Amino acid sequence: ELKVEQNPLFLSMQEGKNYTIYCNYSTTSDRLYWYRQDPGKSLESLFVLLSNGAVKQEGRLMASLDTKARLSTLHITAAVHDLSATYFCAVDIEGRYSGGGADGLTFGKGTHLIIQP
Amino acid sequence: ETGVTQSPTHLIKTRGQQVTLRCSSQSGHNTVSWYQQALGQGPQFIFQYYREEENGRGNFPPRFSGLQFPNYSSELNVNALELDDSALYLCASSLKYGELFFGEGSRLTVL
Numbered sequence: 001e002l003k004v005e006q007n008p009l010f011l012s013m014q015e016g017k018n019y020t021i022y023c024n025y026s027t028t029s030d031r032l033y034w035y036r037q038d039p040g041k042s043l044e045s046l047f048v049l050l051s052n053g054a055v056k057q058e059g060r061l062m063a064s065l066d067t068k069a070r071l072s073t074l075h076i077t078a079a080v081h082d083l084s085a086t087y088f089c090a091v092d093i094e095g096r097y098s099g100g101g102a103d104g105l106t107f108g109k110g111t112h113l114i115i116q117p
Numbered sequence: 118e119t120g121v122t123q124s125p126t127h128l129i130k131t132r133g134q135q136v137t138l139r140c141s142s143q144s145g146h147n148t149v150s151w152y153q154q155a156l157g158q159g160p161q162f163i164f165q166y167y168r169e170e171e172n173g174r175g176n177f178p179p180r181f182s183g184l185q186f187p188n189y190s191s192e193l194n195v196n197a198l199e200l201d202d203s204a205l206y207l208c209a210s211s212l213k214y215g216e217l218f219f220g221e222g223s224r225l226t227v228l
Contacts, residue, residue, distance in 0.1 A: 004159075042207060043160070043219040088159050103173050104150055104162030105217070 002027045002093045006108035013079055014116050021074040021111045023089035030067045033090045033105065034074055043088070047074075079115045086110045121210050121220035129226045130198050138193040138223045142210030148172070149191040150217060151183060152207040160207055166191055167213055195225075203227045 003026040013019055023032070031050055035043040047056045049065035049072060056063050060083065062075045072089055090105040122141045130136050142149050148167045152160035162175035166185035180196040189210070195202055205224050209217040 042221045045216070045218075048216065090159075104152070104165060104175060105160075106162070107159030109157075109159050 002029075002091060002106045004089060004091050004106050004108040006087075006089055006111050008111060009109060010112045012114045012116065013076075015080055016078055018078065019076050021076075021087055021089075021113075023072040023074070023108055025070050025072075025089075025091045025106075027070070027091065027093055028067070029091045029093060030065075031092045032065050032072045033092070034063050034072070035088045035090065035107075037086045037088065037110070039086075046087075076113075081115050081117055084113055084115045086112045121208060121218055123206075123208050123220040123223050125223055126221065127224045127226075129228060131228050132198055132200060134198050134227075135194065135196045136198060136225060138195075138206050138208075138225070140191045140193070140208030140210070140220060142189045142191070142208075143218050146210035146212055146215075146218070147189050148211045148213045148215070149185055149189065150209045150211070151191070151193050152209065153177075154205040154207060154222070155201075156204070163193070198227045200227050 005024045007022050033048055034046040036046050037043050047063040052067040054065045060077045065072045088107050088110045090107040093103045121143050124139045150165040151163040154160040163177050164174040165172045169185045182194045184192045203226050205222045207219050207222045209219045211217050
């Protein structure tokens with residue numbers, strides 16, 4: 001059974017600080033996804049990482065993937081209050097598709113991030 | 118181009134009842150996937166429909182069933198509701214094997 005573990009599950013930090021969220025998974029998939037969810041809202045796709053060594057950046061967020069270590073990181077640089085949300089990583093068990101595979105995505109429990117002014 | 122829309126947004130049912138949730142896929146998408154998200158948890162894959170047939174299924178009992186229509190819209194049906202079925206139900210549309218686009222969800226409360 002595929003397991004996806006995130007840590008920390010809860011993070012409170014101050015604006016301007018840097019921090020990293022970790023996502024470990026138990027399969028050999030080389031495709032990993034990061035989503036953001038605001039309270040009561042749906043999932044917003046942040047990054048799709050499709051190969052070992054992939055690195056993507058958008059604003060203050062940067063995601064990377066190490067398929068050998070089965071580890072992805074989401075790094076937050078100089079955090080701002082607007083980044084407060086819950087962040088999920090998800091793995092495609094088939095490892096070949098972009099999320100729409102027949103086995104769906106397996107999600108971590110999420111990291112609840114609060115950034116205080 | 119319209120996105121993924123779900124209805125209803127909120128509903129309350131009692132144990133033992135049945136519920137139907139609806140999803141209209143994004144224009145051009147032929148695949149619909151359903152996820153259940155319990156409070157404080159990550160979404161869990163229920164099943165996927167492609168060309169009106171169930172194409173894949175997660176670890177959910179048979180009382181969770183679905184349909185996909187020729188216009189690619191979809192329904193999720195849950196029979197004999199249990200308290201633990203209370204959750205946000207998310208629909209995602211895609212091209213087959215493509216990137217998922219999620220709707221806003223239907224929040225079900227079972228009393």
